[in-house]
Amino acid sequence: MVTRFPPEPNGHLHIGHAKAICLNFGVAAEFGGHCNLRFDDTNPVKEEQAYIESIEKDVRWLGFDWGDHLYYASDNFQQLYDWAEHLIVQGKAYVDDLSAEEIRRYRGTLTEPGRDSPHRDRPAEESLDLFRRMRAGEFADGARVLRARIDMASGNINLRDPVIYRILHADHPRTRDAWCIYPTYDFAHGQSDAIEGVTHSLCTLEFEDHRPLYDWLIENLPVPMVPRQYEYSRLNLSYTVLSKRRLMRLVDEGHVSGWDDPRMPTLSGLRRRGVPAAAIRDFAGRIGVTKTDSMVEAAYLESCVREVLNKTAQRRMAVLNPLKVVIENYAQGDGEELDAVNNPENPADGKRKVPFGREIYIERDDFMEDPPKKFFRLGPGREVRLRWAYFITCTGVIKNDAGEVVELRCTYDPETRGGDAADGRKVKGTLHWVSAARAIDAEVRLYGNLFTEEVPGSGGGEFTDDINPRSLTVLAGCKAEPALADAAVGEAVQFERQGYFCLDAESTPGAPIFNRTVGLRDTWARIQAKGKKKG
RNA sequence: UGGGGCGUAGCCAAGUGGUCCAAGGCACCGGUUUUUGAUACCGGCAUUCGGAGGUUCGAAUCCUCCCGCCCCAGCCA
DSSP, X not given: OEEEEOOOSSSOOBHHHHHHHHHHHHHHHHTTOEEEEEEOOOOTTTOOHHHHHHHHHHHHHHTOXXXXXXXXXXXXXXXXXXXXXXXXXXXXXXXXXXXXXXXXXXXXXXXXXXXXXXXXXXXXXXXXXXXXXXXXTOSOTTSOXXXXXXXXXXXXXXXXXXXXXXXXXXXXXXXXXXXXXXXXXXXXXXXXXXXXXXXXXXXXXXXXXXXXXXXXXXXXXXXXXXXXXXXXXXXXXXXXXXXXXXXXXXHHTTSSSSXXXXXXXXXXXXXXXXXXXXXXXHHHHHHOOOSSXXXXXHHHHHHHHHHHHXXXXXXXXXXXXXXXXXXXXXXXXXXXXXXXXXXXXXXXXXXXXXXXXSEEEEEGGGBOSSOOTTOOSXXXXXXXXXXXXXXXXXXXXXXXXXXXXXXXXXXXXGGGTTSOOTTOOOOSOEEOEEETTTOEEEEEEEEOOSBSSSSXXXXXXXXXXXXXXXXXXXXXXXXXXXXXXXXXXXXXXXXXXXXXXXXXXXXXXXXXXXXXXXXXXXXXXXXXXXXXXXX
């Protein structure tokens, strides 16, 4: 079995392509074959070398290797040209002088048959001569085209004498000016499959109507083997868009910072967001391959991401919205260093030291002045555990003139060092924290859905009308434990009790920026939301 | 009014005549464990397979009709 992943180098890959990549490489591996990477570079006016490089990088990042099997449709331009002449000689293709507009009018409609072009029956020698002159550059773009001679009355519009070659005086990324006529997708794809020995040509549903044409060309040309096309439904993900045209608009109109904006469903965006390739592969496997139009919930992807990251991400502590806490009975001075487990899911990751001191920061959300019974965190007179450190009890609340809590006073129990009470005393909540003296400052960027609607534009308006104005939240002045100063760009870490994050490439020395890949499941938040609903 | 597809729980998806009074995952709801209200674990979650008829001892699976949704009129892929 031989398959192929055939991107057109006119844009960046997104998670929909990841489904195709995993399918093609996966199924080939499963049946002991291989998968080719083939660039479908038949339209030089839209394609660029930069996209070729970006695509190769993304496929590799996803974890696939095409070995020596790198191909370009443009490698076949001469063969394709020869086959076009073959069709002309056989009376199965002709040069048409009609303009694009005229061809459209002659094509008929969905319910009415088309009409023959006046040039449909011109002698093969005349078409051959004209086709060679097209190739020689005698005619302007659009002046003439080569059409397959099939059936102008077919119910399948793709069979109404489809254009198979057009004149394009454009610089091609690979063949430069060697050609001024280019085969269309239909004339290049199946034949390239045959040349490469592709047995299973897997594509999405919208090409189902092209299969009769695909087969017609294979039958009428002396190709080396017979490839077969099979179709499956493309991926739709809720709260985002997956079309190159729309993604391009998001970038061009400045709705996002670029193709690799962490909110983008592009592979470069997901990578920058911190999504592991393994999670995308797992996701692709779990959603399956069918012919049913589907809309996969974004939560499904998130679940795959959490599953991988839970096992692999080392744990750290960082406080996003700091509230200062002074531990009044703790000695002034340098404090001490406590042991913290790097990843309970993977003992091999070992431990690290976390500095503790008289002044620390905790999360503002972890304190309530008048907490409800179910609130397991800190409140006046309540005792909680500081993860890997001590039990503390809140003894005082300091407010500013506006009445906002600006600092807490607490006492700690020296007998609970490490987080366990010698007397077996239990505590309901465990808080993450950071030493005020030793914390590093960081910026944290939280990402939400790019759109407010599951299907952007479904309300009838432009899809851009549904862009979520709050898809990005930038938090400045966050406090992180010192170990986070050594974070590597892109490497996943879990900020305990909060989520998975990774250092963004925009970070500078001393000014780290962390992207939140995905939050941890938050049962408390759900309980709160439910409470609010009830009133 | 042409041609091509698709319809199994909120979402994805197994299943193509009996072992299906329908797998599994996500989500959701309970519970256990827990120095992350995380993770892990246990339990719950479609008398029903778009609808109606029919064939059959027996249907999600076969037949008929109906309904709904998607794609196609680029010299894009």
